[in-house]
Amino acid sequence: MSRELHTFKGGVHPPEHKTESNGHPIHAAPLPRKLVIPLRQHIGNPAKPVVEVGDHVKKGQMIAAADGAISVAVHASSSGTVTAIDLQPVPHISGLPDLCITIETDGRDEWIAHAPLDYRTMAPADLRMKLRDLGLAGLGGAVFPTGAKLNPGPTQHCPTLIINGGECEPWITCDDVLMRHHADEILQGVAVMRHLMGSTEILVGIEDNKPEAIAAMQAAADRLDFAVEVIAVPTLYPSGGAKQITEILTGKQVPSGKRSTDVGLQVFNVGTTYALARAVHHGEPLISRLVTVTGHVLRPQNFEVLIGTPMHMLITLAGDRDGTTGVLMGGPMMGMPMPNLDVPVVKATNCLLVKSRELFPPLPKALPCIRCTRCADACPAELQPQELFRFSKVGDFGRAQEYHLFDCIECGCCSYVCPSHIPLVDFYRYAKSEIWAHEKDKRASDLARERHEFRQFRQEREKKEKAEKLAAKAQAKRAELAAEPAAGAPPGSGDADARKALIAAALARAQARKTEVAPKNTDNLSPDTQHEIEEIEARRAKIRELARKPLESKENNT
Amino acid sequence: MLAAILVMVGIAVVTGLILGWSAIRFKVEGNPLAEKIDAILPQTQCGQCGFPGCRPYAEAIAKGEADINQCPPGGEEGVKKLADLLGIEPKSLDETHGATKPKSVAFIDEQTCIGCTLCIQACPVDAISGAAKQMHTIIAAECTGCELCLPPCPVDCISMVPIAEDLPHWKWKHPVIELKRIA
Ligand code: SF4
Ligand code: SF4
Ligand code: SF4
Ligand code: SF4
Numbered sequence: 060m061s062r063e064l065h066t067f068k069g070g071v072h073p074p075e076h077k078t079e080s081n082g083h084p085i086h087a088a089p090l091p092r093k094l095v096i097p098l099r100q101h102i103g104n105p106a107k108p109v110v111e112v113g114d115h116v117k118k119g120q121m122i123a124a125a126d127g128a129i130s131v132a133v134h135a136s137s138s139g140t141v142t143a144i145d146l147q148p149v150p151h152i153s154g155l156p157d158l159c160i161t162i163e164t165d166g167r168d169e170w171i172a173h174a175p176l177d178y179r180t181m182a183p184a185d186l187r188m189k190l191r192d193l194g195l196a197g198l199g200g201a202v203f204p205t206g207a208k209l210n211p212g213p214t215q216h217c218p219t220l221i222i223n224g225g226e227c228e229p230w231i232t233c234d235d236v237l238m239r240h241h242a243d244e245i246l247q248g249v250a251v252m253r254h255l256m257g258s259t260e261i262l263v264g265i266e267d268n269k270p271e272a273i274a275a276m277q278a279a280a281d282r283l284d285f286a287v288e289v290i291a292v293p294t295l296y297p298s299g300g301a302k303q304i305t306e307i308l309t310g311k312q313v314p315s316g317k318r319s320t321d322v323g324l325q326v327f328n329v330g331t332t333y334a335l336a337r338a339v340h341h342g343e344p345l346i347s348r349l350v351t352v353t354g355h356v357l358r359p360q361n362f363e364v365l366i367g368t369p370m371h372m373l374i375t376l377a378g379d380r381d382g383t384t385g386v387l388m389g390g391p392m393m394g395m396p397m398p399n400l401d402v403p404v405v406k407a408t409n410c411l412l413v414k415s416r417e418l419f420p421p422l423p424k425a426l427p428c429i430r431c432t433r434c435a436d437a438c439p440a441e442l443q444p445q446e447l448f449r450f451s452k453v454g455d456f457g458r459a460q461e462y463h464l465f466d467c468i469e470c471g472c473c474s475y476v477c478p479s480h481i482p483l484v485d486f487y488r489y490a491k492s493e494i495w496a497h498e499k500d501k502r503a504s505d506l507a508r509e510r511h512e513f514r515q516f517r518q519e520r521e522k523k524e525k526a527e528k529l530a531a532k533a534q535a536k537r538a539e540l541a542a543e544p545a546a547g548a549p550p551g552s553g554d555a556d557a558r559k560a561l562i563a564a565a566l567a568r569a570q571a572r573k574t575e576v577a578p579k580n581t582d583n584l585s586p587d588t589q590h591e592i593e594e595i596e597a598r599r600a601k602i603r604e605l606a607r608k609p610l611e612s613k614e615n616n617t
Numbered sequence: 618m619l620a621a622i623l624v625m626v627g628i629a630v631v632t633g634l635i636l637g638w639s640a641i642r643f644k645v646e647g648n649p650l651a652e653k654i655d656a657i658l659p660q661t662q663c664g665q666c667g668f669p670g671c672r673p674y675a676e677a678i679a680k681g682e683a684d685i686n687q688c689p690p691g692g693e694e695g696v697k698k699l700a701d702l703l704g705i706e707p708k709s710l711d712e713t714h715g716a717t718k719p720k721s722v723a724f725i726d727e728q729t730c731i732g733c734t735l736c737i738q739a740c741p742v743d744a745i746s747g748a749a750k751q752m753h754t755i756i757a758a759e760c761t762g763c764e765l766c767l768p769p770c771p772v773d774c775i776s777m778v779p780i781a782e783d784l785p786h787w788k789w790k791h792p793v794i795e796l797k798r799i800a
Contacts, residue, residue, distance in 0.1 A: 099784065153787045485792040492789040504660035507761045510742040511662050511670060602731055602771060 081232035094367030103129030136365035154398030175340035199328030219324035227301025238272035240278035248336035312366035355415035371400035426479035434473035444473035451490035662741035663763035729774035736766035
């Protein structure tokens with residue numbers, strides 16, 4: 060550990076609360092009777108169902124396929140029968156439902172046939188596709204499709220791989236216990252990543268409040284045939300943020316609006332790496348994850364939980380207590396309050412933090428901003444939170460963007476230190492979602508403008524074409540007539556005569572057509588067909604009747 | 618005296634030439650103000666403003682022939698943006714042009730549709746697909762919710778369905794913070 064570490068600006072030291080849950084072994088949560096599996100658990104397009112209600116599915120069977128490059132598949136977490144594909148409540152702060160597949164489990168927990176992948180002989184693109192179809196997405200919080208992230212870009216070379224075991228958020232310990240108990244498998248996943256990214260330098264960053272995890276990872280690293288540097292980083296929230304751990308370990312900053320591969324590195328969470336090892340070395344899709352259940356419960360601990368397990372089951376398992384005032388998915392700094400506990404555990408669920416009045420006393424009422432700039436001192440993204448707050452509050456989103464609103468990682472350091480107790484992050488989330496909505500509206504109105512203009516252009520063109528066609532026809536006719544009766548007509552009678560002749564010819568033609576017997580397909584019909592025709596005629600008459608009024612009014616307008 | 622007059626005249630001629638030349642050289646095609654106004658208008662193309670679409674209304678505002686509060690789909694927010702752009706006082710929406718409604722898309726009851734194509738002809742953004750005597754349907758992603766297809770339909774099979782709030786459309790609300798009263 061001779062590596063020279065760098066520091067990022069800002070950060071805070073909230074009480075850690077790790078020991079409540081990190082000392083216990085991992086227990087597998089029991090199989091629930093019903094699994095509700097959302098199709099939008101990752102960033103990108105939601106997965107598309109490939110099963111139907113009534114189908115029997117096996118554990119690990121794909122039930123919804125990835126839709127596009129930035130998307131991942133979704134799998135049955137256990138065997139059973141699909142009982143519904145409909146809107147169900149999902150773990151989202153809004154409490155809005157989303158499309159989910161419900162599986163009534165049969166208790167047999169029967170696996171579908173699966174086999175390890177021979178990743179060394181596979182083409183990288185095929186392997187990435189396979190990871191997408193195995194449902195792999197980042198388990199650190201952002202849930203970005205892992206396959207898409209394991210693409211080193213056009214250079215085909217990403218020298219540095221950072222494995223993020225920072226887990227800086229208070230209360231959460233799922234990465235800690237994962238590293239303690241599954242260090243070897245985590246590093247097996249790293250081997251696959253190294254293969255895909257062409258990396259030569261592998262850095263594992265772990266906050267120094269997890270000595271057991273550091274020791275376990277170091278021991279596992281020593282058993283490998285490639286070099287892995289396990290580095291203890293000082294405990295400081297949010298050192299586990301992707302940008303922050305990058306800066307601590309390498310001193311590099313990813314410029315605003317750039318991707319980390321542009322500066323030659325990529326960051327993965329340890330949970331993601333473990334899931335990748337299960338996928339590649341066992342062929343298992345992502346159907347379970349570690350979840351810390353802690354806070355105001357009797358037995359805080361980590362569970363291995365099937366995706367789709369209802370949250371209330373985990374809290375019962377950990378021993379619920381009286382005086383619960385709410386549940387956060389995630390930690391106290393960045394977690395989201397859950398509208399109800401029937402919602403399922405999803406790929407992003409790292410922690411259920413049960414709140415009580417003693418552990419999380421209600422915040423005092425907010426005071427006006429006194430412009431003390433403590434928030435700016437604490438901000439790890441080097442922003443001016445007080446200015447962002449000022450602009451977001453009054454809806455001046457343009458100015459907020461000028462102050463780099465979108466570099467805000469919503470870490471909550473600013474709200475944590477604010478002496479006026481202003482819920483600053485809520486304002487940034489509000490501003491961001493307003494800006495996204497505006498952008499969406501703007502795209503929609505641009506599309507409408509384009510289509511409207513094209514329609515006008517088309518109508519204009521059709522009118523012109525029609526006029527041209529008519530003119531050409533008239534011209535031809537005139538020329539024909541002029542050539543024909545040239546002998547009869549006195550020369551110099553000019554246009555008027557030509558037109559007269561034209562009309563006469565047209566009249567003669569119409570006359571001739573009238574006397575002709577029009578061919579009819581309505582003679583000699585069977586009575587059935589005749590009856591049908593009459594019915595249709597009656598319907599038409601009715602419709603014409605109905606249509607007349609609006610049509611007349613329209614004609615009057617034009 | 619004469620010299621001074623000559624100098625002044627000379628300067629006037631030279632600047633005049635420069636101005637004249639740049640007016641030709643840097644001529645701006647179209648009407649830049651109307652463009653900017655058009656960019657603010659919602660492009661619903663509904664005609665409630667009294668003009669046959671957003672662009673004509675934008676041009677009328679630019680020429681000072683129309684007021685800025687005639688577009689119900691744009692709502693109060695739209696009026697405010699126009700006022701900002703033009704540097705004038707915002708005013709409230711003119712009720713005579715209609716009220717702002719929640720965003721909706723048209724929906725054709727496909728059982729009732731007789732395939733008369735009248736709605737296709739009315740749609741300003743070609744958001745309806747169908748052919749004579751065939752059932753018609755609305756391409757929801759392209760429908761602006763202008764309601765122009767409702768009146769021509771002879772069998773009244775088109776209705777407006779408000780866009781329900783779902784997860785992809787959900788927005789964070791403006792936080793309500795209770796301020797502590799300082800006595
Ligand atoms: S910490 Fe709070 S009071 Fe101080 S400047 Fe920031 S927002 Fe204002
Ligand atoms: S939430 Fe955003 S503004 Fe506040 S400290 Fe974190 S990065 Fe800075
Ligand atoms: S009223 Fe309708 S046509 Fe007029 S500007 Fe507004 S959206 Fe466009
Ligand atoms: S489908 Fe109807 S409501 Fe939608 S844009 Fe076309 S005419 Fe307007």
